[in-house]
Amino acid sequence: MAVNxxxxxxxxxxxxxxxxxxxxxxxxxxxxxxxxxKTSSIHYYFPTKDDLALALVTAYHEAFKIELAxxxxxxxxxxxxxxxxxxxxxNLAVDNKFCLCGMLASxxxxxxxxxxxxxxxxxxxxxxxxxxxxxxxxSNGSFKxxxxxxxxxxxxxxxxxxxxxxxxSAEKDSVLKFRLVVQGAIESLC
Amino acid sequence: MAVNxxxxxxxxxxxxxxxxxxxxxxxxxxxxxxxxxKTSSIHYYFPTKDDLALALVTAYHEAFKIELAxxxxxxxxxxxxxxxxxxxxxNLAVDNKFCLCGMLASxxxxxxxxxxxxxxxxxxxxxxxxxxxxxxxxSNGSFKxxxxxxxxxxxxxxxxxxxxxxxxSAEKDSVLKFRLVVQGAIESLC
DNA sequence: GTCTATAACTCGATAGAC
DNA sequence: GTCTATCGAGTTATAGAC
Numbered sequence: 001m002a003v004n005x006x007x008x009x010x011x012x013x014x015x016x017x018x019x020x021x022x023x024x025x026x027x028x029x030x031x032x033x034x035x036x037x038k039t040s041s042i043h044y045y046f047p048t049k050d051d052l053a054l055a056l057v058t059a060y061h062e063a064f065k066i067e068l069a070x071x072x073x074x075x076x077x078x079x080x081x082x083x084x085x086x087x088x089x090x091n092l093a094v095d096n097k098f099c100l101c102g103m104l105a106s107x108x109x110x111x112x113x114x115x116x117x118x119x120x121x122x123x124x125x126x127x128x129x130x131x132x133x134x135x136x137x138x139s140n141g142s143f144k145x146x147x148x149x150x151x152x153x154x155x156x157x158x159x160x161x162x163x164x165x166x167x168x169s170a171e172k173d174s175v176l177k178f179r180l181v182v183q184g185a186i187e188s189l190c
Numbered sequence: 191m192a193v194n195x196x197x198x199x200x201x202x203x204x205x206x207x208x209x210x211x212x213x214x215x216x217x218x219x220x221x222x223x224x225x226x227x228k229t230s231s232i233h234y235y236f237p238t239k240d241d242l243a244l245a246l247v248t249a250y251h252e253a254f255k256i257e258l259a260x261x262x263x264x265x266x267x268x269x270x271x272x273x274x275x276x277x278x279x280x281n282l283a284v285d286n287k288f289c290l291c292g293m294l295a296s297x298x299x300x301x302x303x304x305x306x307x308x309x310x311x312x313x314x315x316x317x318x319x320x321x322x323x324x325x326x327x328x329s330n331g332s333f334k335x336x337x338x339x340x341x342x343x344x345x346x347x348x349x350x351x352x353x354x355x356x357x358x359s360a361e362k363d364s365v366l367k368f369r370l371v372v373q374g375a376i377e378s379l380c
Numbered sequence: 381g382t383c384t385a386t387a388a389c390t391c392g393a394t395a396g397a398c
Numbered sequence: 399g400t401c402t403a404t405c406g407a408g409t410t411a412t413a414g415a416c
Binding site: 020021022024025096098102103104105106107108109110116119120123145147151152154155157158159160161162163165166168169170171177180181184185187188 | 210211212214215286288292293294295296297298299300306309310313335337341342344345347348349350351352353355356358359360361367370371374375377378
């Protein structure tokens, strides 16, 4: 797990570039210039751009898992959903970034199978977590929706991803627009 | 309005490429080879890639307006919403394409201001149309939601765009997955 | 590990013949 | 209107010096 310091810098800058401009929207040169190293150094750690993409999805997914576990360990049901939405909002709030996996999902036809599968795992993991949350909320009376937890989960994830996508294109007050849609979606469950 | 035959071919092939691979995911060379002409011929009709993108958004938006008018002229309220969702589903059904404006929205940081604004107009137009539909449905009792039509409209558009994005990455049964989420979203309004 | 240098190719775009 | 030819710059990626 202990990753080299340069590799870390690369991952951080690459993540930002990917979430802002997409997989086909940045180059090794962009990263190298921003970090202050040469492109060959990036290739040393991530031989191909596909390797870099996979590392980014993996790291993003892992970080997400940790946050989800944190949320689950706390009290509240509706609050969980709001904290969950906040994870996405944070991307938007700093540099108007899109969800890393949402971005790659839009470029799915330019990606290798292994990256594609890593994105699918991110989405299914999120739907699974949300589904469990919905089921719990239905049990304890927090959510009044009678639809199947799986369906509501898929709906929520779609709404959140779509809300980011559209809010981001508005550019101005994108966080506010995202928050409105999210609050509306949560409201209609309670 | 009468557009040259070659220009038409370019627009058709470019639209497919854009919806499949994104603005940064295809080149003039790709289009030229698929059509059977030279890249310089494309530059003759669309001097820059930005010109091409703007033409594509404009054409896509115009086609959408015509379809929305058709739907509005028919009977039904909930049915309108289902026909509306079908417009998006049709993209998914053939070659697993994403919404053209959804795709460009993800790449918003690589686009010129005029293209960005054209995308924003597409989204606001859609939200306006949906908002009117929701308001009508609330009046005639088709929709039981008491939220503001504007909010519900923004929510629906986000859900549909996000559902396309995620379903597309699943690749298998993507239409089915999209349909499930859409039906769930419509259901919860009635 | 990081660099220089470079290969091999693709990109958007333009000039000018036909 | 479509072509050939080409420019200048960008792309991913690698070989080899230090």
